[in-house]
Amino acid sequence: MLPNPIKRFVDAFSKLPSIGPRQATRLAFYIAGLGKNRIKEIADAVAGLADLTTCARCFRTHVGGGKLCAICADPTRDKSTIAIVEKETDLLSLEKAKKFNGWYFLMGELRKTGELEPEQKMRLTSLKEFIQKELRGKAQEIILAISPTVYGDLNAALLKKELEPLAEKITRLGRGIPTGGEIEFADEETLGNALDNRS
Amino acid sequence: MLPNPIKRFVDAFSKLPSIGPRQATRLAFYIAGLGKNRIKEIADAVAGLADLTTCARCFRTHVGGGKLCAICADPTRDKSTIAIVEKETDLLSLEKAKKFNGWYFLMGELRKTGELEPEQKMRLTSLKEFIQKELRGKAQEIILAISPTVYGDLNAALLKKELEPLAEKITRLGRGIPTGGEIEFADEETLGNALDNRS
Numbered sequence: 001m002l003p004n005p006i007k008r009f010v011d012a013f014s015k016l017p018s019i020g021p022r023q024a025t026r027l028a029f030y031i032a033g034l035g036k037n038r039i040k041e042i043a044d045a046v047a048g049l050a051d052l053t054t055c056a057r058c059f060r061t062h063v064g065g066g067k068l069c070a071i072c073a074d075p076t077r078d079k080s081t082i083a084i085v086e087k088e089t090d091l092l093s094l095e096k097a098k099k100f101n102g103w104y105f106l107m108g109e110l111r112k113t114g115e116l117e118p119e120q121k122m123r124l125t126s127l128k129e130f131i132q133k134e135l136r137g138k139a140q141e142i143i144l145a146i147s148p149t150v151y152g153d154l155n156a157a158l159l160k161k162e163l164e165p166l167a168e169k170i171t172r173l174g175r176g177i178p179t180g181g182e183i184e185f186a187d188e189e190t191l192g193n194a195l196d197n198r199s
Numbered sequence: 200m201l202p203n204p205i206k207r208f209v210d211a212f213s214k215l216p217s218i219g220p221r222q223a224t225r226l227a228f229y230i231a232g233l234g235k236n237r238i239k240e241i242a243d244a245v246a247g248l249a250d251l252t253t254c255a256r257c258f259r260t261h262v263g264g265g266k267l268c269a270i271c272a273d274p275t276r277d278k279s280t281i282a283i284v285e286k287e288t289d290l291l292s293l294e295k296a297k298k299f300n301g302w303y304f305l306m307g308e309l310r311k312t313g314e315l316e317p318e319q320k321m322r323l324t325s326l327k328e329f330i331q332k333e334l335r336g337k338a339q340e341i342i343l344a345i346s347p348t349v350y351g352d353l354n355a356a357l358l359k360k361e362l363e364p365l366a367e368k369i370t371r372l373g374r375g376i377p378t379g380g381e382i383e384f385a386d387e388e389t390l391g392n393a394l395d396n397r398s
Contacts, residue, residue, distance in 0.1 A: 001291050003262040005247040012244035017229060018222055022288075029287045030216060032248040032260050043246035045211035048204040049231040050238045061231050063202040088228045089221075092200050 006032065057130065059106040059123055061088055071095075071103055078102045080140040082127070082167075084159060086110055086147075094145060102141070110146070110155040124162060131166045142167040148175050148193075205231065256329065258305040258322055260287055270294075270302055277301045279339040281326070281366075283358060285309055285346075293344060301340070309345070309354040323361060330365045341366040347374050 002010070006028045013024040031039060052061050055069035062069035071077060081102030085091045091104045105127055107120055116124065131139050142163050144156045160170050175193035177186050186194070201209070205227045212223040230238060251260050254268035261268035270276060280301030284290045290303045304326055306319055315323065330338050341362050345351045359369050374392035376385050385393070 001294060003251060003260065005244075005250050005262060006260070008247055009244045012241045016226060018225070023217055025288055026217070026286070027215060028248060029260055031245065032251045033253070036249045039245065039249045042211045043242045045204075045208045046230065046238065046245055047242035048207055049227060050235045051204050052202060052231045054232070061202060061205070061228055063204060087225070089224055095200060 058104055059108075059126075060091065060104065076101070078140075080135050081143070082139050082141070083143040083145045084127075085145045090145065090147075102143075104145075107159075110151070112151045112154075114151075114154045114158050116158070124159075128163075128166060137166065139167040140169075142170045144170060144172045146172070148173070257303050258307075258325075259290065259303065275300075277339075279334050280342070281338055281340070282342040282344045283326075284344045289344065289346075301342075303344075306358075309350070311350045311353075313350075313353045313357055315357070323358075327362075327365060336365065338366040339368075341369045343369060343371045345371070347372070 002025070006025070009028040009031075010021055010024040013019050013027065014021040019027075031042060034042075052063055053067075054060070055062055055072055056067040057072040058069060060069045060071070066073060078101050081100075082105050083091075083094065083100060083102055084105045084107055085094065086107055086109050088106065091106065094100060094104070105123075107123060108117070110120070111117065131137060144159055146152045146156045146159075156172055163170060174197050175190070176197050177183065177190060177194045183191070201224070205224070208227040208230075209220055209223040212218050212226065213220040218226075230241060233241075251262055252266075253259070254261055254271055255266040256271040257268060259268045259270070265272060277300050280299075281304050282290075282293065282299060282301055283304045283306055284293065285306055285308050287305065290305065293299055293303070304322075306322060307316070309319070310316065330336060343355045343358055345355045345358075355371055362369060373396055374389070375396050376382065376389060376393045382390070
């Protein structure tokens with residue numbers, strides 16, 4: 001019953017994470033109604049993503065001819081301090097805090113089963129090789145910058161076991177009450193951590 | 200901080216309904232990681248939406264050279280019975296029930312303020328003109344096939360006022376317990392309607 005171009009759009013978009021067939025169908029009709037110019041703009045915005053490449057060191061998405069991204073190519077960043085993040089957006093949030101002068105390593109979203117996907121195993125091997133070759137087998141610090149959720153903790157434990165022999169210390173981000181947050185509304189777990197980490 | 204192609208994608212997609220900047224950013228990075236072939240496939244699926252046109256009578260999205268969509272061009276469908284729907288997906292759901300032999304008229308999603316948007320006023324005028332010219336001023340039945348929500352009821356009342364002089368009768372879809380639904384879990388309002396509409 002759906003017109004063919006709509007069907008094709010729904011097929012392509014409902015395969016993407018967090019978009020279901022219902023949302024894809026509504027989007028398709030909405031975009032179809034925007035007129036040829038806006039449709040071309042949106043199609044070009046998708047096609048433009050093909051200009052991006054993956055950094056050969058940290059697996060971050062970046063633009064431009066170089067093999068390394070801007071952070072990895074920056075000689076002023078400390079190569080022996082590595083923050084392991086799951087998502088590009090996590091990296092961007094941390095970078096905005098302007099507190100970190102090491103480099104990031106992108107794992108991709110970690111599973112809830114405490115197992116690495118083949119691509120993630122490959123990335124971890126590549127990280128280990130970098131530490132072996134460029135840091136003589138020991139990073140100064142590896143920060144497991146993974147969200148402090150139940151699954152995050154599980155995955156952090158897994159990565160810690162893998163990387164323990166390759167770093168002087170392995171840390172995680174501090175836990176406590178978020179800035180602007182009220183004690184009244186913080187859960188026990190958070191308050192417990194805030195007490196442990198008081199300064 | 201975001202690479203340019205990502206920024207462009209986020210700008211284009213976060214303007215669409217039900218996609219926020221966060222979801223758009225995640226989507227952008229996800230699609231960027233799919234590789235050139237899949238990216239082209241997705242971009243083409245968007246571009247393909249430009250092949251669709253709007254039916255000159257019912258404002259439905261359809262493909263093909265004709266001015267009228269398949270339903271409006273079908274001589275066996277009863278021109279004097281009109282189901283007013285908000286969304287294309289509502290139309291498709293009703294059509295799947297295979298119970299309706301009239302034609303549909305697409306209003307687009309109605310606002311929660313009980314006011315029509317300029318585009319919707321224009322469509323309503325076009326519907327009134329059709330009834331004046333093709334049905335000698337009176338449709339046999341106009342079904343306000345709008346969801347029975349608080350806002351749906353408000354908008355149905357508004358449309359009823361506008362269309363009352365142009366139809367023998369104006370109806371809404373029956374209300375009651377959905378097929379397969381259990382009495383135990385139906386709310387009072389639904390049960391009240393089910394009692395009123397018992398057959």
